[in-house]
Amino acid sequence: MIKIIIGTNRINANSEKIANIYQEILKSLGETSEIINLNELPDDFVFTALYEFNGKNLDFNVIHDQVKTGKKFVFIVPEYNGSFPGILKSFIDGMTYPNSFRAKKCALVGLSSGIGGGAIAMSHLTDIFNYLGMHVLAFKPRLAKIEENMSEDLLTNRLYLDLLKEQAQLLIDF
Amino acid sequence: MIKIIIGTNRINANSEKIANIYQEILKSLGETSEIINLNELPDDFVFTALYEFNGKNLDFNVIHDQVKTGKKFVFIVPEYNGSFPGILKSFIDGMTYPNSFRAKKCALVGLSSGIGGGAIAMSHLTDIFNYLGMHVLAFKPRLAKIEENMSEDLLTNRLYLDLLKEQAQLLIDF
Amino acid sequence: MIKIIIGTNRINANSEKIANIYQEILKSLGETSEIINLNELPDDFVFTALYEFNGKNLDFNVIHDQVKTGKKFVFIVPEYNGSFPGILKSFIDGMTYPNSFRAKKCALVGLSSGIGGGAIAMSHLTDIFNYLGMHVLAFKPRLAKIEENMSEDLLTNRLYLDLLKEQAQLLIDF
Amino acid sequence: MIKIIIGTNRINANSEKIANIYQEILKSLGETSEIINLNELPDDFVFTALYEFNGKNLDFNVIHDQVKTGKKFVFIVPEYNGSFPGILKSFIDGMTYPNSFRAKKCALVGLSSGIGGGAIAMSHLTDIFNYLGMHVLAFKPRLAKIEENMSEDLLTNRLYLDLLKEQAQLLIDF
Numbered sequence: 001m002i003k004i005i006i007g008t009n010r011i012n013a014n015s016e017k018i019a020n021i022y023q024e025i026l027k028s029l030g031e032t033s034e035i036i037n038l039n040e041l042p043d044d045f046v047f048t049a050l051y052e053f054n055g056k057n058l059d060f061n062v063i064h065d066q067v068k069t070g071k072k073f074v075f076i077v078p079e080y081n082g083s084f085p086g087i088l089k090s091f092i093d094g095m096t097y098p099n100s101f102r103a104k105k106c107a108l109v110g111l112s113s114g115i116g117g118g119a120i121a122m123s124h125l126t127d128i129f130n131y132l133g134m135h136v137l138a139f140k141p142r143l144a145k146i147e148e149n150m151s152e153d154l155l156t157n158r159l160y161l162d163l164l165k166e167q168a169q170l171l172i173d174f
Numbered sequence: 175m176i177k178i179i180i181g182t183n184r185i186n187a188n189s190e191k192i193a194n195i196y197q198e199i200l201k202s203l204g205e206t207s208e209i210i211n212l213n214e215l216p217d218d219f220v221f222t223a224l225y226e227f228n229g230k231n232l233d234f235n236v237i238h239d240q241v242k243t244g245k246k247f248v249f250i251v252p253e254y255n256g257s258f259p260g261i262l263k264s265f266i267d268g269m270t271y272p273n274s275f276r277a278k279k280c281a282l283v284g285l286s287s288g289i290g291g292g293a294i295a296m297s298h299l300t301d302i303f304n305y306l307g308m309h310v311l312a313f314k315p316r317l318a319k320i321e322e323n324m325s326e327d328l329l330t331n332r333l334y335l336d337l338l339k340e341q342a343q344l345l346i347d348f
Numbered sequence: 349m350i351k352i353i354i355g356t357n358r359i360n361a362n363s364e365k366i367a368n369i370y371q372e373i374l375k376s377l378g379e380t381s382e383i384i385n386l387n388e389l390p391d392d393f394v395f396t397a398l399y400e401f402n403g404k405n406l407d408f409n410v411i412h413d414q415v416k417t418g419k420k421f422v423f424i425v426p427e428y429n430g431s432f433p434g435i436l437k438s439f440i441d442g443m444t445y446p447n448s449f450r451a452k453k454c455a456l457v458g459l460s461s462g463i464g465g466g467a468i469a470m471s472h473l474t475d476i477f478n479y480l481g482m483h484v485l486a487f488k489p490r491l492a493k494i495e496e497n498m499s500e501d502l503l504t505n506r507l508y509l510d511l512l513k514e515q516a517q518l519l520i521d522f
Numbered sequence: 523m524i525k526i527i528i529g530t531n532r533i534n535a536n537s538e539k540i541a542n543i544y545q546e547i548l549k550s551l552g553e554t555s556e557i558i559n560l561n562e563l564p565d566d567f568v569f570t571a572l573y574e575f576n577g578k579n580l581d582f583n584v585i586h587d588q589v590k591t592g593k594k595f596v597f598i599v600p601e602y603n604g605s606f607p608g609i610l611k612s613f614i615d616g617m618t619y620p621n622s623f624r625a626k627k628c629a630l631v632g633l634s635s636g637i638g639g640g641a642i643a644m645s646h647l648t649d650i651f652n653y654l655g656m657h658v659l660a661f662k663p664r665l666a667k668i669e670e671n672m673s674e675d676l677l678t679n680r681l682y683l684d685l686l687k688e689q690a691q692l693l694i695d696f
Contacts, residue, residue, distance in 0.1 A: 010225045044217035046261050051184045082305025083298065086267050087220050089260030099255075115463050115492055120305075120471060124257065124298045126652065127645050130660040131256025131294075135696075138652040144463055174657075289637050289666055297475050297642060304474065304486040309522075312478040318637055348483075358573045392565035394609050399532045429621075430653025431646065434611030435568050441608050468653075472605065472646045479604025479642075 002026055002033040002171065003070035007077045007088040009039035014111055014146050015076040017153045021161075022074055022109070025168045033074075036066050038087050046087075049094040060094060068100045072107075072171060073134075077121050079112035084121040092128065102133035107171040109164065110142045117142025137174055139167050176200055176207040176345065177244035181251045181262040183213035188285055188320050189250040191327045195335075196248055196283070199342045207248075210240050212261050220261075223268040234268055242274045246281075246345060247308075251295050253286035258295040266302065276307035281345040283338065284316045291316025311348055313341050350374055350381040350519065351418035355425045355436045357387035362459055362494050363424040365501045369509075370422055370457070373516045381422075384414050386435050394435075397442040408442055416448045420455075420519060421482075425469050427460040432469040440476065450481035455519040457512065458490045465490025485522055487515050524548055524555040524693065525592035529599045529610040531561035536633055536668050537598040539675045543683075544596055544631070547690045555596075558588050560609050568609075571616040582616060590622045594629075594693060595656075599643050601634035606643040614650065623656035629693040631686065632664045639664025659696055661689050 004022055006015045019035050026033045042048065042059040049057035067073075077084045095101075108125060110118025119142055126136045141163035143149065149157035155164075178196055180189045193209050200207045216222065216233040223231035241247075251258045269275075282299060284292025293316055300310045315337035317323065323331035329338075352374075354367045367383050374381045390396065390407040397405035415421075425432045443449075456473060458466025467490055474484045489511035491497065497505035503512075526544055528537045541557050548555045564570065564581040571579035589595075599606045617623075630647060632640025641664055648658045663685035665671065671679035677686075 009221060039221075043221040046220055046264070047183060047213075047217040080267050081263070081273075082302045083263065086260045086263030086265070089255075089257065089263055090220070091260070093254050093260050115465065115490070116467055117463065119464055119467055120301055123468060123471070123645075123649050124301070126648060127294055127298070128256045130648065130658070130662065133660050135657065135660045136652070138655050138657045140652065142463070289639065289664070290641055291637065293638055293641055294645060297471075297645070300474060300478065301471050304484070304488065307486050309483065309486045310478070312481050312483045314478065316637070357569060387569075391569040394568055394612065395531060395561075395565040428615050429611070430650045431611065434608045434613070434615050437603070437605065437608030437611055438568065439608070441602050447603075468649055472649070475642050475646070476604045 001070070002031055002072045002074060003066060004033055004035045004074045004076065006035065006037045007075050008085045009041065009087050011039060013078065014150060015078045017150065018076050018109060018111060018143070020153065021155055022076070022164060022168065025165050029168055029172060031172055034066065036063060038091055041091065045094060046090045050090070054094065055096045064095060064100065067095070070104065072105050072174070074107045074109065074171065075125065076109050077111065077118050077125060079110065079116055079118040079121045082120055083124050089128070099132045101129060105135045105137070105171070105174050107137040107167050108140045109167070110140060111146045112144050113147055115144050117144035137167065137171055139170055141167055176205055176246045176248060177240060178207050178209045178248045178250065180209065180211045181249050182259045183215065183261050185213060187252065188324060189252045191324065192283060192285060192317070193250050194327065195329055196250070196338060196342065199339050203342055203346060205346055208240065210237060212265055215265065219268060220264045224264070228268065229270045238269060238274065241269070244278065246279050246348070248281045248283065248345065249299065250283050251285065251292050251299060253284065253290055253292040253295045256294055257298050263302070273306045275303060279309045279311070279345070279348050281311040281341050282314045283341070284314060285320045286318050287321055289318050291318035311341065311345055313344055315341055350379055350420045350422060351414065352381050352383045352422045352424065354383065354385045355423050356433045357389065357435050359387060361426065362498060363426045365498065366424050366457065366459060366491070368501065369503055370424070370512060370516065373513055377516055377520060379520055382414065384411060386439055389439065393442060394438045398438070402442065403444045412443060412448065415443070418452065420453050420522070422455045422457065422519065423473065424457050425459065425466050425473060427458065427464055427466040427469045430468055431472050437476070447480045449477060453483045453485070453519070453522050455485040455515050456488045457515070458488060459494045460492050461495055463492050465492035485515065485519055487518055489515055524553055524594045524596060525588065526555050526557045526596045526598065528557065528559045529597050530607045531563065531609050533561060535600065536672060537600045539672065540598050540631065540633060540665070542675065543677055544598070544686060544690065547687055551690055551694060553694055556588065558585060560613055563613065567616060568612045572612070576616065577618045586617060586622065589617070592626065594627050594696070596629045596631065596693065597647065598631050599633065599640050599647060601632065601638055601640040601643045604642055605646050611650070621654045623651060623654045625655055627657045627659070627696050629659040629689050630662045631689070632662060633668045634666050635669055637666050639666035659689065659693055661692055663689055
């Protein structure tokens with residue numbers, strides 16, 4: 001069972017579409033998965049679930065528990081302002097100690113409107129996950145110019161699809 | 175007029191104390207300043223001030239306007255989970271286009287409970303600010319083991335105080 | 349007088365061609381410049397000019413002195429193996445203390461065969477230069493797919509040329 | 523068989539001493555290892571083994587072959603000028619395609635005279651190795667103020683020794 005985390009709370013985000021595609025890929029490889037969408041977090045969790053409120057926001061805990069029970073993760077990471085969305089870091093900041101990612105494994109997928117493909121975003125996130133003790137799969141596809149490579153809910157760029165499939169198999173074997 | 179941004183919403187944060195000390199230092203150097211505390215942001219701003227809601231949250235806009243009118247900034251950056259707090263990035267993600275930091279200048283101060291002094295946090299933030307077109311002062315003091323070097327609201331480590339003074343003067347001249 | 353450093357020792361590198369173009373741009377803006385080519389370094393400098401040999405390799409010192417007298421620099425940075433060339437870091441490692449970049453200013457230009465444009469390379473280099481006390485201009489053009497955008501010694505991509513011109517002016521004013 | 527790479531060519535480097543200690547630890551855990559010392563590289567390899575000379579320097583190839591046959595690596599990484607030594611990157615730049623690290627696994631140990639412990643150096647190196655397709659163990663001990671924590675060839679800091687042992691076991695199981 002792999003947990004796929006949509007790394008933004010933007011409504012109808014491309015990250016959500018990619019998460020759905022990724023779930024299909026995992027299914028075709030015989031692997032079950034579950035999608036965790038950050039837009040389902042309580043609106044005020046940054047002020048009610050962190051620091052002295054750690055673990056005390058019951059609605060936050062529901063989603064946090066989905067992370068705790070996971071062993072392997074896929075993070076769909078859109079590039080915002082040269083890195084990943086702040087909400088993804090706040091979500092991590094809300095986790096209880098000892099952290100929920102320690103000794104687990106994950107794969108990162110970068111998305112961007114521009115040419116970067118989220119390279120810097122994934123570099124930052126790798127620093128953080130390594131700090132927390134989570135191993136990050138070396139292979140991190142960068143889906144640049146994502147709008148030009150999607151049509152409705154589909155990835156029209158065959159290379160991108162192949163990259164996701166290759167990564168999914170690597171994560172299963174990681 | 176320099177804007178000092180407290181990079182967390184944690185209540186009674188050490189970052190807030192350092193911000194106050196920094197303001198005193200700037201005053202002693204003949205420079206006015208204003209403190210912007212992220213804990214004054216609307217609790218739900220991550221869900222009501224970003225993306226399609228950009229610029230539409232009036233309470234968020236009040237604080238955002240304080241940034242817009244600034245030319246030079248100091249960011250007090252505590253290390254959380256191997257980087258800077260997610261709320262700081264969400265605050266940046268809530269800014270309107272063209273971004274409010276373009277062609278401006280800033281200084282970064284890192285804080286940590288452990289030995290890192292926020293080095294990685296400041297590296298990540300430099301990537302983001304450079305992406306947004308804001309110049310970052312090269313000199314970035316790392317206040318490691320911050321709890322051991324403060325007493326009440328005071329910095330007891332003379333070296334740390336000297337580092338902040340040196341940086342403050344450099345920022346004035348930047 | 350701006351020093352333009354070709355960040356590789358590869359013969360006939362695209363970085364060398366871009367350095368020449370940059371020099372022309374600076375000239376058109378009324379600024380003199382000098383090109384420092386790392387392929388002129390002594391072949392064995394990594395073993396004869398660093399650590400205990402610091403400052404003792406006379407041929408290395410000639411090029412090092414060109415850096416010492418500079419106040420502003422442009423680094424042309426090709427992406428090799430996901431970062432910048434090792435020789436550029438070894439060149440920096442060979443500099444004498446107090447370091448030759450302290451309190452100076454520089455601009456970075458990234459080049460890549462692929463889509464990255466040297467974003468990560470420039471991020472790493474910014475960390476290093478900031479550590480050494482050199483301010484890095486926020487605006488860092490990424491010249492991706494460089495081979496497709498050059499013909500002989502010329503940049504055929506007008507946008508790339510405009511980015512370099514914009515940066516050159518910003519560096520003059522920095 | 524694990525390959526331990528001393529990430530510098532400095533003579534009598536602390537990294538060499540740590541490599542020896544690491545080899546003893548691996549031995550005590552029942553694992554064989556081999557040390558690769560970058561100071562055994564040909565003095566001019568940066569000019570005779572890279573780019574068009576790739577694979578053509580026979581002395582370089584001997585050491586390169588030691589890497590090629592490896593499956594798991596430990597890199598002892600001293601902090602120089604805010605990152606890792608340039609020679610380590612040049613060594614990587616000299617490797618033939620398809621690269622010798624693809625789909626392999628490694629562990630990083632950071633060393634510094636100051637308080638950083640090589641955190642940024644290891645972050646940069648992780649970016650590079652991930653780019654090359656090598657998985658990096660999340661747990662990366664930072665041996666700060668290394669001179670104060672060694673006596674002759676021994677680590678006197680018990681915590682540091684425990685960190686290396688913990689990492690060594692994790693690498694064996696990785």
